[in-house]
Amino acid sequence: xxxxxxxxxxxxxxxxxxxxxxxxxxxxxxxxxxxxxxxxxxxxxxxxxxxxxxxxxxxxxxxxxxxxxxxxxxxxxxxxxxxxxxxxxxxxxxxxxxxxxxxxxxxxxxxxxxxxxxxxxxxxxxxxxxxxxxxxxxxxxxxxxxxxxxxxxxxxxxxxxxxxxxxxxxxxxxxxxxxxxxxxxxxxxxxxxxxxxxxxxxxxxxxxxxxxxxxxxxxxxxxxxxxxxxxxxxxxxxxxxxxxxxxxxxxxxxxxxxxxxxxxxxxxxxxxxxxxxxxxxxxxxxxxxxxxxxxxxxxxxxxxxxxxxxxxxxxxxxxxxxxxxxxxxxxxxxxxxxxxxxxxxxxxxxxxxxxxxxxxxxxxxxxxxxxxxxxxxxxxxxxxxxxxxxxxxxxxxxxxxxxxxxxxxxxxxxxxxxxxxxxxxxxxxxxxxxxxxxxxxxxxxxxxxxxxxxxxxxxxxxxxxxxxxxxxxxxxxxxxxxxxxxxxxxxxxxxxxxxxxxxxxxxx
Numbered sequence: 384x385x386x387x388x389x390x391x392x393x394x395x396x397x398x399x400x401x402x403x404x405x406x407x408x409x410x411x412x413x414x415x416x417x418x419x420x421x422x423x424x425x426x427x428x429x430x431x432x433x434x435x436x437x438x439x440x441x442x443x444x445x446x447x448x449x450x451x452x453x454x455x456x457x458x459x460x461x462x463x464x465x466x467x468x469x470x471x472x473x474x475x476x477x478x479x480x481x482x483x484x485x486x487x488x489x490x491x492x493x494x495x496x497x498x499x500x501x502x503x504x505x506x507x508x509x510x511x512x513x514x515x516x517x518x519x520x521x522x523x524x525x526x527x528x529x530x531x532x533x534x535x536x537x538x539x540x541x542x543x544x545x546x547x548x549x550x551x552x553x554x555x556x557x558x559x560x561x562x563x564x565x566x567x568x569x570x571x572x573x574x575x576x577x578x579x580x581x582x583x584x585x586x587x588x589x590x591x592x593x594x595x596x597x598x599x600x601x602x603x604x605x606x607x608x609x610x611x612x613x614x615x616x617x618x619x620x621x622x623x624x625x626x627x628x629x630x631x632x633x634x635x636x637x638x639x640x641x642x643x644x645x646x647x648x649x650x651x652x653x654x655x656x657x658x659x660x661x662x663x664x665x666x667x668x669x670x671x672x673x674x675x676x677x678x679x680x681x682x683x684x685x686x687x688x689x690x691x692x693x694x695x696x697x698x699x700x701x702x703x704x705x706x707x708x709x710x711x712x713x714x715x716x717x718x719x720x721x722x723x724x725x726x727x728x729x730x731x732x733x734x735x736x737x738x739x740x741x742x743x744x745x746x747x748x749x750x751x752x753x754x755x756x757x758x759x760x761x762x763x764x765x766x767x768x769x770x771x772x773x774x775x776x777x778x779x780x781x782x783x784x785x786x787x788x789x790x791x792x793x794x795x796x797x798x799x800x801x802x803x804x805x806x807x808x809x810x811x812x813x814x815x816x817x818x819x820x821x822x823x824x825x826x827x828x829x830x831x832x833x834x835x836x837x838x839x840x841x842x843x844x845x846x847x848x849x850x851x852x853x854x855x856x857x858x859x860x861x862x863x864x865x866x867x868x869x870x871x872x873x874x875x876x877x878x879x880x881x882x883x884x885x886x887x888x889x890x891x
Contacts, residue, residue, distance in 0.1 A: 414704045426754030440609025448611035459595040461642035463581035466521025474529025481534035491527035496861035498825045499584045514646040583741040623739040665851040686837045695833040699823040702764030703816045709769020714776040737770035760826040810875035
């Protein structure tokens with residue numbers, strides 16, 4: 384460790400005045416000021432006893448307790464596979480036009496700002512508990528996401544190889560024979576990442592009644608059948624852990640042929656009812672009837688939005704800062720610079736479980752332990768996203784060579800590695816904060832008084848005009864927050880301009 388009278392290393396001199404420090408302190412100060420407004424109470428009588436029963440079920444899973452687990456697993460894979468395939472088919476053409484149309488960029492931002500589960504609730508009213516609902520709920524927001532990310536990847540392709548072509552070469556040939564081959568590896572890597580995300584989204588579809596793994600998980604946890612829930616969790620974790628093998632590109636034709644048979648039932652669509660829904664049911668009666676004088680009365684029927692918006696933003700802030708804390712603590716647990724190989728393997732398994740479990744499922748588990756409040760949602764957001772960031776930061780740290788070989792433990796962490804990875808960590812945090820914002824609204828389905836709580840209630844009471852209005856407000860709020868996050872990401876990236884941000888594209 385440097386002596387007290389030694390001159391400060393260059394990085395500390397820069398870091399002391401860096402905007403990253405002010406940005407971090409600002410986040411912490413804002414969180415400290417607003418924390419008393421958050422409901423973090425524990426209302427259950429014996430949370431530790433319940434946690435013990437859950438752990439016992441996870442340690443001793445009962446694989447024979449669940450009816451048709453293989454069918455639920457296959458259905459989860461099929462919905463994820465075809466949801467991504469449709470998303471790519473729609474999103475790739477849009478990516479070619481993305482940077483040329485402000486209207487297209489705005490439309491994609493709006494569509495991807497609404498969570499897959501909310502899209503499922505919307506399509507559920509028209510297509511019921513069918514494959515159309517599941518596929519559309521995944522494919523539509525994923526198409527908007529693919530359009531944005533694919534456009535960014537194609538934009539970053541090196542232009543020099545194209546300059547070697549003859550000037551008369553048309554634009555399509557330049558794209559097919561130069562730009563696309565150079566971008567293919569990154570496009571494929573991002574698509575694989577989105578497939579893992581789609582598996583989590585497919586699991587969550589079980590929370591609205593579609594019989595994927597999530598349907599059986601939710602039922603098992605709610606009824607206290609923890610040995611069955613533990614078995615289902617093990618199946619899901621193995622599914623994610625073995626993803627590189629069973630979803631290898633050479634096996635894609637097999638999945639392409641096998642999975643369509645699993646997607647039923649296909650609904651008998653009554654297009655009269657569909658038209659009724661899209662042209663009448665989702666529109667406020669004053670607008671539908673041309674009676675603008677009645678619009679204030681319709682607006683008065685909306686729930687009190689300011690507390691809901693405040694809770695949504697507050698929970699998103701808590702989730703972001705909590706993710707930062709979890710990432711700072713956890714990335715050394717899986718880095719080659721610390722611990723032993725067995726300890727890193729064990730810690731890595733724990734982080735894989737946290738990053739693989741969807742936030743809604745984690746929050747549901749914590750809800751059973753602590754009772755309804757913001758606490759289970761905060762814990763779920765912080766643990767899931769913090770574990771995800773920690774993996775990427777550890778990978779970045781493993782590529783660094785310490786300049787002071789004698790440092791060990793906390794000194795190595797504080798003086799050598801943290802300054803090197805922190806700009807990238809902060810940029811990753813703000814990439815992930817967009818997803819945290821979307822998930823925050825969704826977690827209202829568990830009783831947290833965010834906008835999602837009122838959206839779910841409106842669907843439950845068949846008030847589709849109010850539900851769509853609240854969905855629109857949620858999307859616009861997410862778009863506005865994303866604009867702020869982009870500026871914060873640029874600040875973090877400028878602070879680490881010599882330090883590449885690892886895996887940043889994966890968080891779009």
